[in-house]
Amino acid sequence: MIVLMIVAAVGPLAGTVAAACGARGRLAGWVASAGALISLVCAVGLLTAELHRAPLRGWAGYLYLDSLSCFFLLTVATVTLLASVGSVAYLSAEQDAGRLSAFQVRLYYIFFGLFAALMLAALETGNLGLLFVLVEASTLASAALVGLEARASSLEAAWKYVIISSFGVTIALAGTLFLYYSASGLHLAVEYRLAWPYLFSHAHALAPGSLRLAFMLAAVGYGTKVGLAPMHTWLPDAHAEAPSPASAMLSAALLNTGMYAIIRFLAITHARLGDTFPRAVLLTFGFLSIVIGVLFMIRRGNFKRLFAYSSVEHMGIIAVALGFGGLLGLYGALLQTLNHAIAKAVLFLTSGDVALRYKTREAAGVSGLLAAVPVTGGALLLGSFAVLGSPPFGVFLSELTIVRAGFATSSPVFPLLLLALLAVAFVAFARTTTGMVTGQAPADDPVGSPYGGRAVRLAAAAPLGVGLVALLVLGLWIPAGLDTVIRHCVAVMS
Amino acid sequence: MQSLSATSAAGVLLDLSGVLILLLSFACLGSKLFNRYLAYYGAQSVVLSFAAGVAAYAFGSVELWILAVATLAIKGIGIPVSARRLLIQRLELKRDAALSTGLSTSLIAGGALTAFAYLVTRPQLLPHGLVAAAVVPLSTAVILLGGLSMVVRRHTVAQLIGWLIVENGVFLGAITLVATFPFIVEAGIFLDLVAGVLIMVVFVSGLTRRLASASAGDLRELQG
Numbered sequence: 243m244i245v246l247m248i249v250a251a252v253g254p255l256a257g258t259v260a261a262a263c264g265a266r267g268r269l270a271g272w273v274a275s276a277g278a279l280i281s282l283v284c285a286v287g288l289l290t291a292e293l294h295r296a297p298l299r300g301w302a303g304y305l306y307l308d309s310l311s312c313f314f315l316l317t318v319a320t321v322t323l324l325a326s327v328g329s330v331a332y333l334s335a336e337q338d339a340g341r342l343s344a345f346q347v348r349l350y351y352i353f354f355g356l357f358a359a360l361m362l363a364a365l366e367t368g369n370l371g372l373l374f375v376l377v378e379a380s381t382l383a384s385a386a387l388v389g390l391e392a393r394a395s396s397l398e399a400a401w402k403y404v405i406i407s408s409f410g411v412t413i414a415l416a417g418t419l420f421l422y423y424s425a426s427g428l429h430l431a432v433e434y435r436l437a438w439p440y441l442f443s444h445a446h447a448l449a450p451g452s453l454r455l456a457f458m459l460a461a462v463g464y465g466t467k468v469g470l471a472p473m474h475t476w477l478p479d480a481h482a483e484a485p486s487p488a489s490a491m492l493s494a495a496l497l498n499t500g501m502y503a504i505i506r507f508l509a510i511t512h513a514r515l516g517d518t519f520p521r522a523v524l525l526t527f528g529f530l531s532i533v534i535g536v537l538f539m540i541r542r543g544n545f546k547r548l549f550a551y552s553s554v555e556h557m558g559i560i561a562v563a564l565g566f567g568g569l570l571g572l573y574g575a576l577l578q579t580l581n582h583a584i585a586k587a588v589l590f591l592t593s594g595d596v597a598l599r600y601k602t603r604e605a606a607g608v609s610g611l612l613a614a615v616p617v618t619g620g621a622l623l624l625g626s627f628a629v630l631g632s633p634p635f636g637v638f639l640s641e642l643t644i645v646r647a648g649f650a651t652s653s654p655v656f657p658l659l660l661l662a663l664l665a666v667a668f669v670a671f672a673r674t675t676t677g678m679v680t681g682q683a684p685a686d687d688p689v690g691s692p693y694g695g696r697a698v699r700l701a702a703a704a705p706l707g708v709g710l711v712a713l714l715v716l717g718l719w720i721p722a723g724l725d726t727v728i729r730h731c732v733a734v735m736s
Numbered sequence: 737m738q739s740l741s742a743t744s745a746a747g748v749l750l751d752l753s754g755v756l757i758l759l760l761s762f763a764c765l766g767s768k769l770f771n772r773y774l775a776y777y778g779a780q781s782v783v784l785s786f787a788a789g790v791a792a793y794a795f796g797s798v799e800l801w802i803l804a805v806a807t808l809a810i811k812g813i814g815i816p817v818s819a820r821r822l823l824i825q826r827l828e829l830k831r832d833a834a835l836s837t838g839l840s841t842s843l844i845a846g847g848a849l850t851a852f853a854y855l856v857t858r859p860q861l862l863p864h865g866l867v868a869a870a871v872v873p874l875s876t877a878v879i880l881l882g883g884l885s886m887v888v889r890r891h892t893v894a895q896l897i898g899w900l901i902v903e904n905g906v907f908l909g910a911i912t913l914v915a916t917f918p919f920i921v922e923a924g925i926f927l928d929l930v931a932g933v934l935i936m937v938v939f940v941s942g943l944t945r946r947l948a949s950a951s952a953g954d955l956r957e958l959q960g
Contacts, residue, residue: 372924404936
């Protein structure tokens with residue numbers, strides 16, 4: 243079992259090793275995809291095994307795996323696989339067009355694998371100090387991806403990303419420190435005082451004052467990684483300037499890893515301090531994020547920035563769901579995490595395809611996608627409806643659960659406000675994407691295929707199809723295994 | 737957890753180191769010349785390594801000795817010296833370290849943040865008998881002052897040093913109050929720091945090449 247855990251985290255490093263050893267772009271990409279597939283298979287294996295047994299511990303609490311870890315491992319591994327396959331297509335097209343050098347492509351695969359491996363490892367540790375170390379390290383690895391194209395705007399985005407995220411995660415370290423202080427009344431051996439399972443089981447004996455401060459600092463600090471407003475300012479730039487498969491990883495995997503850290507702190511705080519304080523903190527940040535995400539979605543501009551603000555909005559929705567709490571709230575939050583991750587990955591991969599063909603990232607420069615490139619246009623249309631929460635896709639179910647949770651656990655003002663904001667978001671987002679998808683194909687194109695070879699074309703289209711099918715399946719039917727896992731997670735946290 | 741008595745020699749030395757580190761943070765905030773800014777940061781790291789040495793001696797912990805030496809070598813000497821070489825020689829930076837607000841405004845804001853730190857980290861927060869309880873508000877204040885430095889400084893390298901000041905504040909909190917913080921975590925934090933600095937230096941060099949300056953005030957391309 244421990245072997246499975248290690249392989250799951252180390253899988254994506256196959257691509258890193260291949261690129262570092264000098265493999266050319268396309269080969270490194272296929273190796274990276276194979277590694278990601280192995281990770282996903284291990285993650286599914288761990289998930290099914292965890293359903294029937296107690297949490298897995300190892301190395302004095304440094305390795306820890308329970309249902310919550312397995313669920314997030316599944317989400318991140320899925321996104322890694324989709325993004326790896328998409329990388330093959332995107333990067334080889336960029337290299338063929340001469341916009342990226344061979345060295346840059348190798349650098350991409352080296353840091354991509356490192357980034358994915360660090361995130362997966364962060365999900366498998368039970369030591370909150372080590373969690374900080376791995377989250378910060380994944381920030382540094384992904385900064386190289388953001389700044390890869392080395393334009394002035396990419397470097398600016400990478401600088402903002404690295405400095406704001408590092409500052410935020412350092413604040414989270416201060417929060418971890420205060421958590422450690424609050425545990426000093428317990429007579430635990432040193433290395434267990436930062437281990438989540440021990441802290442959670444002894445939560446009743448933690449000092450409330452420093453625990454409150456610890457949760458605030460962790461919410462602000464890891465909230466910077468998640469993209470909660472007002473700490474979100476790095477997000478639109480970084481997600482817009484990175485190469486599209488890297489944006490998919492940033493939006494769908496990294497944000498979820500930050501949310502995982504917040505959930506760990508939330509579980510301890512909830513066990514000791516009850517509902518009121520965590521709810522106030524999370525609802526505040528959540529609604530602020532939704533409002534800011536929606537407001538900035540209204541302007542028409544760069545479509546990747548649109549998707550980035552949509553991520554801010556969705557992370558706000560997840561925070562609001564965690565704030566609502568209870569069975570419905572936690573269930574909705576976890577389901578929304580999975581659905582949003584797949585939908586956002588699909589959207590960013592389509593944006594990569596659009597940018598390659600139309601050679602612009604401005605929404606105003608793109609029209610007639612359905613007519614010119616049916617596969618991409620269809621994926622963009624369906625993907626945007628999916629991410630906005632229309633049935634029959636999965637996000638509808640999770641948002642419905644969250645709204646029900648709101649009515650069940652707090653005053654009706656909040657869920658009604660949430661519904662109103664979701665309606666505005668729908669109009670704002672769909673206005674831009676339907677403008678891109680409908681209309682005449684541009685007369686002076688050729689929007690010819692930028693991909694060389696059938697395998698690469700398949701690599702471009704396959705993740706889109708798989709992702710949309712998965713969203714459809716999740717919207718119509720939640721597999722029994724998944725349902726059990728999420729219920730386990732909720733039981734873990736309450 | 738063992739604790740030192742607040743009046744023991746080690747406790748007094750830790751309190752004094754904390755105060756000195758706070759004063760040096762103010763000095764960093766208020767310095768107009770890059771040379772001085774780097775020198776104050778270096779001095780702050782040296783004091784921090786001294787405090788780590790005192791804690792290592794008092795708790796008899798080998799790991800803390802290692803961390804003290806590493807802090808001295810990397811943060812006290814390595815970073816200021818190489819930053820000076822990078823800035824002055826290779827980037828040919830002007831001596832003046834620009835601020836976005838005026839000098840007096842920054843210092844007043846710094847004072848306000850220190851007062852806020854004292855208000856927020858009241859002694860009741862911590863378990864009884866904890867030594868050097870004076871250090872908790874001090875390290876919180878250093879964290880906030882480092883953050884303020886990051887915000888008001890115009891140059892990207894100055895922002896980077898601001899982040900390093902924040903890390904100093906956290907480290908101060910860690911070594912004096914939880915001298916038995918797990919070593920692997922401390923080592924990991926150190927590695928993160930070194931890797932972070934290296935990556936940020938790469939970006940600064942890239943920015944300088946592209947924009948002919950690495951002033952954060954010129955980073956205006958991405959808005960909205």
